[in-house]
Amino acid sequence: MLLSNNDIKRELIKAKNLAIYPLKVENIKGSSINLTASKYAWNISDKKSAVTENDKKIVIPPNSTVCIFTEEAVWVSRRIGGTYHPRVSLVSKGLGNISTTLDPQWYGLSLVAVNNPTSNTVEIKVGEAFVSVMLYYLKTPATKGIIENQASRPDIYSRFTISDDEEIFLAEQWHRNHHGIVTKMLNSESYQYLYKDKMKFLTSISNFFGHNFIAGVLGGLITTIIGGIIIYYLGMN
Numbered sequence: 699m700l701l702s703n704n705d706i707k708r709e710l711i712k713a714k715n716l717a718i719y720p721l722k723v724e725n726i727k728g729s730s731i732n733l734t735a736s737k738y739a740w741n742i743s744d745k746k747s748a749v750t751e752n753d754k755k756i757v758i759p760p761n762s763t764v765c766i767f768t769e770e771a772v773w774v775s776r777r778i779g780g781t782y783h784p785r786v787s788l789v790s791k792g793l794g795n796i797s798t799t800l801d802p803q804w805y806g807l808s809l810v811a812v813n814n815p816t817s818n819t820v821e822i823k824v825g826e827a828f829v830s831v832m833l834y835y836l837k838t839p840a841t842k843g844i845i846e847n848q849a850s851r852p853d854i855y856s857r858f859t860i861s862d863d864e865e866i867f868l869a870e871q872w873h874r875n876h877h878g879i880v881t882k883m884l885n886s887e888s889y890q891y892l893y894k895d896k897m898k899f900l901t902s903i904s905n906f907f908g909h910n911f912i913a914g915v916l917g918g919l920i921t922t923i924i925g926g927i928i929i930y931y932l933g934m935n
């Protein structure tokens with residue numbers, strides 16, 4: 699079953715099946731969450747950084763592919779899997795990315811390959827939402843402990859020419875284990891915002907039902923229905 703925006707928010711608040719950090723609430727869409735491009739990106743042909751010197755843009759030359767780390771690290775439990783999809787705004791510039799999968803129990807940054815088959819150079823802004831992840835509840839939880847790939851994919855990024863700064867960031871522990879991603883998310887302002895938003899909603903519902911007039915009307919309705927059922931059964935006998 700595909701997760702809606704409400705399912706995603708509920709799961710993020712519980713933090714028992716899903717955690718994302720940094721969490722950008724505005725990137726939670728109807729049935730997906732958009733992830734943003736980080737300044738860690740490399741061209742697969744020359745293995746060099748594809749980011750401009752001021753760290754503002756990722757440059758994808760004609761007929762080439764660039765691997766871009768997302769700013770967000772994601773953790774999913776055994777009960778959730780997902781798929782990565784290109785955003786229409788990118789596809790309409792001629793770019794594409796090969797749709798890939800998010801395995802249950804995954805934790806780490808995502809490394810997304812974006813290809814430019816056009817004859818023009820295309821740029822993606824650092825921080826721009828460039829890929830959508832759709833999340834699904836699994837019918838039964840996946841087998842415990844089977845995690846086939848290392849967090850944040852060092853097997854792949856080690857093929858690129860990595861600077862010292864990049865190396866330091868990629869070695870940071872918060873995005874390389876489940877606990878780190880969950881803790882960072884729980885301590886973030888956007889998590890507090892999401893949590894308070896839910897509490898506001900629950901309080902407004904309880905205020906609504908707690909209101910004397912509404913409570914009276916509901917009480918009257920319930921009494922009438924129960925009374926009606928009793929009279930009906932008494933009449934039958």
Ligand SMILES: Nc1ccn([C@H]2C[C@H](O)[C@@H](COP(=O)(O)OP(=O)(O)OP(=O)(O)O)O2)c(=O)n1
Nearest residue numbers: 782798799800801804807808809810846847851
């Ligand atoms: N664009 C993507 C897509 C996925 N992943 C992460 C999350 C996935 O749970 C994990 C594994 O993805 P695949 O199984 O597709 O990766 P491989 O190509 O390594 O395949 P396999 O695991 O079969 O060896 O990599 C990622 O970092 N970037």
